[in-house]
Amino acid sequence: MAKPPAKKTFNLFAGQMRLTLFLPATDEMELPLTEKSPLFDAPVAGLVKARRSFRSYSQEPVEQEKLDALIGFMQNLPAAPFGTPVRFALCDMGHKGPGRIPGTYGMIKGARWFLAGAAQNSPMDMEDFGWLFECIILRCTDLMMDTCWMGATINRGPFAQKLNLRPDETIPAVSPLGYRTTRRSLTDAVARMSVRAASRKPWHELFFDETFDAPLKEQGAGQWAIALESVRLGPSATNRQPWRVVGNSNGFHFFCQRFPGYDKITKSADMQRIDMGIAMCHFELVAREEGLPGAWKKASHGVEKLLPRTEYTVSWIF
């Protein structure tokens, strides 16, 4: 890969102390603890690594201060990369007890609180929603609360009512919010097993150097390795991991490789475009935390031969 320009510190992070602390090696590449992101208390790369989906919730109430912190966070979110208006709400679904939550196809148990959002229909609405909602999910991780992206196994009706959904809006996904039970429910365990939720595709299937014929190795990614690793560790609908990224001297070009027939899973929203927004969120927040230069742009990516079923999303231009 041609050499990207030298590292530059963003004003946003000026004056913050830099701390790099490598954790012991495992089979996954370890994410260093780096300087703080202004959005979160903890370093964002660590939050990306710590977040997991939980589908069974304990009856321990969520503290009012945490709910207030989250509401404040949702009211002060930065604009989404493509500028889609999205509004969010913390919904008290009124459920009491450890049982199954109606409208979740038996998937979620015991949660009283849900996060939901409505995106104004527009060409990049799913990506923008993915970017913003993942910021909120990471803030929940930051506040030591548990969540689970829900886009398919969810009845949107009750959330549409809570949000007073307008005809020009869509609810792409929601999430329960609270504290996990000590043990995962059987449904949760089966759901995780069926999509191999704890594993991720290796680097060579996701990241490429100039063309899709040449895999990008971690060593070759240099200072961008942590941002790319954070893309790899992201959640995705049924853990399909559709993100494909090609790096060249202009920047990193993000593509979505569609899973065959996946669009038929839910007509309500395009799950794989939401996944792309999540990948953009992780990449951008970690790159900024690392003091790396760049911004999102729809650009001529110059990648000639695409993989099958692959669509261009956006580029991070240096």
Ligand SMILES: Cc1cc2nc3c(=O)[nH]c(=O)nc-3n(C[C@H](O)[C@H](O)[C@H](O)COP(=O)(O)O)c2cc1C
């Ligand atoms: C856009 C999106 C939609 C999802 N929809 C559902 C869903 O409808 N039901 C569900 O049980 N999990 C859903 N998930 C959770 C994924 O299955 C989960 O993120 C993935 O298996 C990886 O596991 P992890 O989140 O624990 O890392 C969704 C995730 C994403 C990103």
